[in-house]
Each structure stands twice: as structure tokens, then as C-alpha cells.
Amino acid sequence: MSQIAPLEDAVRASKAPAIARAAAVLRLLGKRGTPMGVQAIARELNLVPSTCLYALRALVAEDLVAFDADTKRYALDAGVLTLARAWLRRDQFNDLAQPILDRVAREFGLTTLGVQIFGLDHIIVTAMSQSGQNFQLSTQVGSRFPALVSATGRCIAAFGGYELADLKPRFETLRWDEAPFWDDWCAQVAEARANEVAVDAGHYISGVTVVAAPVWKSGREAGRGPSHALVAIGIGGAPRSELPRLKEALAAAARSLSEQLAG
Amino acid sequence: MSQIAPLEDAVRASKAPAIARAAAVLRLLGKRGTPMGVQAIARELNLVPSTCLYALRALVAEDLVAFDADTKRYALDAGVLTLARAWLRRDQFNDLAQPILDRVAREFGLTTLGVQIFGLDHIIVTAMSQSGQNFQLSTQVGSRFPALVSATGRCIAAFGGYELADLKPRFETLRWDEAPFWDDWCAQVAEARANEVAVDAGHYISGVTVVAAPVWKSGREAGRGPSHALVAIGIGGAPRSELPRLKEALAAAARSLSEQLAG
DNA sequence: GCTCATCGTTCAATATGTAGAATAGTATTC
DNA sequence: GAATACTATTCTACATATTGAACGATGAGC
DSSP states (O other): OOSSSHHHHHHHHOSOHHHHHHHHHHHHHHHHOSOBOHHHHHHHHTOOHHHHHHHHHHHHHTTSEEEETTTTEEEEOTHHHHHHHHHHHHOHHHHHHHHHHHHHHHHHTSEEEEEEEETTTEEEEEEEEOOSSSOOOSOOTTOEEETTSHHHHHHHHHHSOOOHHHHHHHHHHOOOSSOOOHHHHHHHHHHHHHHTOEEEESSSSTTEEEEEEEEOSSOSGGGOOOSEEEEEEEETTGGGTTHHHHHHHHHHHHHHHHHHHHO | OOSSSHHHHHHHHOSOHHHHHHHHHHHHHHHHOSOBOHHHHHHHHTOOHHHHHHHHHHHHHTTSEEEETTTTEEEEOTHHHHHHHHHHHHOHHHHHHHHHHHHHHHHHTSEEEEEEEETTTEEEEEEEEOOSSSOOOSOOTTOEEETTSHHHHHHHHHHSOOOHHHHHHHHHHOOOSSOOOHHHHHHHHHHHHHHTOEEEESSSSTTEEEEEEEEOSSOSGGGOOOSEEEEEEEETTTTTTTHHHHHHHHHHHHHHHHHHHHO
16 A cells, blocks of 8 residues: 555455545645645546546545635645544543653653554554754654654564564665664664664664654554554754663553553 | 435435545544444444445555454544644644634633634634633534534624525524524624624523634635634633624734735 | 647446345354 | 344445546647
8 A cells, every 4th residue: 555556456456446546635635735636636646537536526525625616726624634633532542642752751851752553554653742852853743654664663573573584675665864784673673672672873864863662552462563652752862871761761651551551 | 415414415426425435434433432333334324334344444454444353343543643734734724823813812811713614514623722721612623513603603604605594494403502593693694794703692602702703715706705714712701891802803813814815 | 819738527338336135253142 | 052133244236436538628838
């Protein structure tokens, strides 16, 4: 559903391809931000223009997409907000993670995130806490990142139950500021597995240290991978001396959160 | 698409009925909050179970719906967040309205909202500012309300270019704490048209005064109705003495906002 | 002012998503 | 523990959503 041959597979596999198309349109409009015409959307997503038009009309009828009759351009509309708000209000992980994220952010003076893991595809930031004293990092609730990148990626690789060798093709498509060598990365994954914390020291974004600890939503049996993770982001060398303490704090927070969620 | 014969019309009219179904499922899951099974969803929306199942699977593949394999229950998933975030970042009205809402909320010590108007169907809250000193009103960004209700409803009726008589059937389906008489309501609509501000004095929610002023996004020509509105909410008699000043402030803010958006 | 290019939109044939019954699985009841 | 009453799911004929070409509208370039 992502990366190389994206939409067409999802469309073909599903019994409701219109929905896959609709979701793709919504995501495209979200990514672009600027309003787009029918043809531009169709071209970008490899859709037939007429089909694309019908999809857009259906989305407009649902208030998920706004249509400017003058310019004939389409853009996201406020309907998506309603859904997001409903989700935010009921997500257990988010409710329980927020105070923890706030505490860690305050104690260490950095930015913390709660993320949800979607297999090997990607992760989504669902909660955030800023300490306020450092720069505003350009991450936002709702942002998507590739699954295997940065510190969270090492957690996913470590606990997802995958063969490391199988991950190599995916690993090689990732974009880092300073990509780690495969062997080094494997070693870091092993370390993450041992400590239940992973660190990315300036690889993903140079000059930025990222720490992540895995969280399991519904028990840890069956060797299923973690569903979420707690993440801490520090700029520059600032967290360096505190790093051991931060790792321990984040790992402990993640463990206690997993227990709370298990019930 | 709302009220009485809801889904089936939208499905039949559209050339992409699967999308209408998908949106309905998402909204239902959002409203319920608690995870639901296939049949429960299908029954609620008058869908064929198998069709509903296919829709759900497609939504799961897009990360818009989460599927718990153990309980076979479906719920909203974090994917909706990504879309909402993208929308929030680019909406002009929201960016420009927020500081205005903050200012008014602070100055008058009440809660202010920015809402987007969807014809006669409904409005959606897209921005909010709380003064902090009063009770937290149970409104949230993303909430939907019927279009014609409360103070915003009077604005819509006043400036939407509708015949008042045509609105009567809709008016009568609304639910108020203390429903106004039709004649009184018409008079208040006329007053709103004259002053470019509307007031709901405890009708929609008893004990709560609501003030609303219309905003036009893309010029005010052609007699098209307002696209948005600024709303102020005061609890109890508190704002009573300040009311004239508040009305003027909100109307002025709405006018200046309309001008900014016109460019 | 005309041409050309590109846009949004409509239309009819057909590939295909959908409806409804049949199946298989699971909890609940007696 | 068998039977009941639900579930979720698969399957297939048919209605229909999708396609790709034709249409009309719009704007750029000369």
C-alpha cells in the first residue's frame, strides 16, 4: 500500500476498490495541501479521470473534500476533523501515554512522542509533548514515517518477529541523513532487543538523538510485535550525558504503560 | 445525507457508492467510540453484511479502521489523524481565525469557536479558544451540529439566501432546550440580517448565551451564504451586561476576517 | 481572432463490485 | 452436552461502477 507499486495492488486486491481510491485521494490532497484539479489528481494516482471525478464527487458529498466551483479545484475539508476528534477521544494508548510523555519531556527538557506502529509499513505520531525550552521540532500529531527508520525502526525490527535478512530490501529503500551500514544496524537492533530501548544517534536526522521504547497494547504473548512506542527526541549533544538515564526512564515508562494496557 | 432517509439516497445517487458507505461506517464508528462487529454496523446503517465486511476490510487496509482479530471488532484507527492534521495545517480560515478567537475569548472571559458551514446540513467546529476562567464547555474541535440551530443557525438563515418559509420543515426537526416559536425565530433572523450578528439567549442550551457572526471566505458577491462563522459562548447571565459590546466586537472581527479571506 | 492544448465532464459497453443465500464458526441457553 | 441463536465469512449471478473515448469549455500562444 506504500512505496513502489502502491495503489493498484490495493485496488485489485480489495472487494471495494473505490475505498482504496478514496483514501489515496484524501492522502494525496493532504500531502499536497494546495488544491488540485481532477486531472492532476488522476495523473498522480494513475487513475482514470472519470473514475477520479466520481470519487471526488462522492467525497465532496461526505464533506471530506471541498470543491471550489470557480477554480474547479479540490482540497481536504473539515469532515476529516470530525473523525480524528472522535478517534482521539477514545484511544486508550493516547490517554495513558500523554501524562507519561509530559513527565519525561519536562524532566529531561526535550520533545517526546507517542507513536502507533502499522506493521512494517509506517508509524503515525498520535501524541506529543514539548518541553518548550528547546526548538520546536517539525513533527506533528498525525505525521507518518516509514516504519524501519530511526530509533522506532530498530524497536520494530527487534520485536516484530521478523527475520533480519527479510528486512534488508526494505532497509535499503529508507532515507536517512547519514544511513547506517547494514551490519551496524543489525547490531543496534540486537542491542535494542536486549535492552528494550533503541537509540538513533544522528543517523535519521543528523545532530538529533532519538530514543524509542516499545509498547504492547494487548499483552505480549504470541510474539506479536509492539503496537506502539514511546519516543524521545533531543537536539544536538544536549542529551548525551543524560542518555543512560533517559534510556532507562523511557524503557521503564514503556513497560508500565504496556502493563496498564494489557488489562 | 443526514436526518431521515440518510445513507440510501447518497448511495444511490453517487457513482461511487462504496465511498458513501465507507464514510458512513467511519462516522458511525466515530460516534459510537466503542468497537463494533460487522453485523452491528451493517444493521445500524442498513447495509448488507457482506458488503459491510468488504468496506471494513478496505478501510482496515488503509489504516482508517483498526481490526481486533481476537474480538472481531472494528474501531477507528489513527489514519484519520493524518488527514486531519494535514487539513488543519492548510486551512486559511483556521489560521487567521485563531488569534482573533484568542483575543475575544481573553477580553470577554468566555469560550469562542470558529465553525465552518455546510449549507443547511450542519456546521463543524474547526477552531476553539477557552478563556480558562469559566467551566469547560463540552464542545470540541471537530464537533458537528445541525445548521439551523442556535445563533449560527440564525446567521445561516439570514444570509444563506433561502426563503424563510422553505426552512420551516427543517426548523421543526431541530432539538432545543427551549425551542423558540417560529415567529419569534423569524424576527431574530431578520435582526441578525440587519446587524450581522445573531444571538441565542438560552434557547439552544438553557442558561447559555451564544453569539455568532457570519464570515465569507471568498468574497461576498453572488448572494452566496457565509462559509464560516465566529461564535462566542457565555455561561449564565455573565455576558448579559457586556452583550452589546460583545456583539459589536464579534461582528467587527467577522467583517475584518472576511476581508482578509477575500484576497 | 484563430489554433492548439488541456481542462472538466458525459456517455455507452463491459468488466466487476454487490446482494443474498449458503456455510462455517462461536457463544449462549436449557 | 446438545441445541439454539447468534456471529463472521465465502460464494455466485446479476446489477452496476468503471473504463476510455468523445464532448464541450476554457485559456495560452501566436
